[in-house]
Amino acid sequence: MNKRFAPDLTAFQARYEAQKIAFGPVVFQCVRIAWQKGLLASLAQGALSCEQLMAKHQMSAYALNVLLESCLSAGVVASVNDCWQLEKTGYMLVNDKLTQVNFNYVHDVCWQGLFDLEKCLDAEQPLGLAHLGPWQTIYQGLSDLPEPAKTSWFEFDHYYSDSAFPEALPKVFKSAPQRLMDIGANTGKWAKQCLDFNPDVELTLVDLPIQLNVAQANLSAAGLLGRVSLAPRDLLSADLAFPKGHDVIWMSQFLSCFSLDNIGRILSKAAEALPTGGKLYILDTFWDRQQFDIAAYCLINTSPYFTCMASGNSKIYRATEYIACAEQAGLVLGQSWDGLGISHTLLQFHKTGA
Known part of the structure; x- marks a missing residue:
């Protein structure tokens, strides 16, 4: 490239x-x-x-x-x-909302931690996170982040992801899945849109317990918990396993929270949970699939956040890196769609019988 x-x-x-x-x-x-x-x-x-x-x-x-x-x-x-x-x-x-969201995110979430970027790169640990709280990764503390970091983090995350959801929904539901597993459910925004979009689908939400508590509260307030199951998981656990029996697995802005080695491991576990013919959808922002330099610029410069504040060893990846991990896990790329929302690509993989 x-x-x-x-x-x-x-x-x-x-x-x-x-x-x-x-x-x-x-x-x-x-x-x-x-x-x-x-x-x-x-x-x-x-x-x-x-x-x-x-x-x-x-x-x-x-x-x-x-x-x-x-x-x-x-x-x-x-x-x-x-x-x-x-x-x-x-x-x-x-x-311009994009400019405002990026400014607040950089200042409120990243600014102080970026002073420790060199140490974080050397250790591959988010040492800058100590400026916000005592967690090993930011995902353990998202619900407890101090203000204004909490508001700025969620506004940044949702501004990018929410714009792509309406375009992704018809593609995911074209095959009429009956059971869908949302890995990395976050606050339950995607889950709510799925439940509203299809009145028959059943969902399993997978995330850290603290995040599932937020998703559960949001879906309960919307009266949608009747078709939802919760599966608390530490995605870095050595004995990670996902529930089986789902037609579709969904991951949105999730894998970028992990190193490539862990992405490969998570995708392997996802492939094990899928039946033959089952589909895996990954919605994410890849800097190598952007039409305009402004999008690639913003995405590339989000990577140091992952180094300093999030995990210490993850980043905004190229689509080719995800595809290689998925293929190594035994999944086959079917279709891909670029330009969803602001800057997203949707990758569709399926599990063969081989």
């Missing part, structure tokens, strides 16, 4: 780009604060002088200039006729 993000640059241009990386963390914080304090929203209504901004936001000229001059250097605002005005990039901060 050949891939380049950088255009051809002169040495001078390349040096400028390198400085943007060097000061990236500084610019991130200044832009984030200007957005959070409402400065960018005010400028979205029209150009304002420093004095007008001072009066409106009760800030000193010093504070405003520190923030807005950094925003100026990043092309977020412009200085025109002694007034500040918003650039197109600034409008993204004010109006």
Whole structure:
């Protein structure tokens, strides 16, 4: 696979780009604060002088200039006729949900832990997670994350996954499965959509006990628990086994939580649980299957979160890596669909009789 993000640059241009990386963390914080304090929203209504901004936001000229001059250097605002005005990039901060979700996620969930990235890479352990709580992996503490990290984590996770669910549902239910197992059920969002989509399907939810408690509460509130079974599992357990008797196994944004070795092991256990002809669907974000560089950029730069905060040894993978693991587990790739939702690919595997 050949891939380049950088255009051809002169040495001078390349040096400028390198400085943007060097000061990236500084610019991130200044832009984030200007957005959070409402400065960018005010400028979205029209150009304002420093004095007008001072009066409106009760800030000193010093504070405003520190923030807005950094925003100026990043092309977020412009200085025109002694007034500040918003650039197109600034409008993204004010109006674009993707940009807002990513900003909050990076700051609230990842920021402090990323300081320990080198140690995490060396140890292949999420040592940065200590900034949020005392868990071995973030998945053990998702329901107990401190705010605002908890809200930002779930908004990030659901923003990406939820956009793909409506397009995935008809594909999964085309073969009219009667029993479906959702491995990595999280808060039960996919399960609820399945139960609403097909009034006859029965679901088994597999996840850590603390996550199943959340899914159970959400499905109970929706009056849907009658067709749901819960199967608590530690997916890293040496004696892992999945319940049998399901037509379809579903995994959404789940395998990226594990190392490639563990992905292979989980898929092998899933293959053991499937009957001949049974199907396994994997919905995930693969950076090598993106049409646009903006999506690949966001996904690639999510991987350090997995290193520092999540598991220490997982990442955003290429689709070819999942496919190789599945084939080694005895599963055959049937179909794949790219471009679901914001950035998802749906892989369909089946178990043969061989």
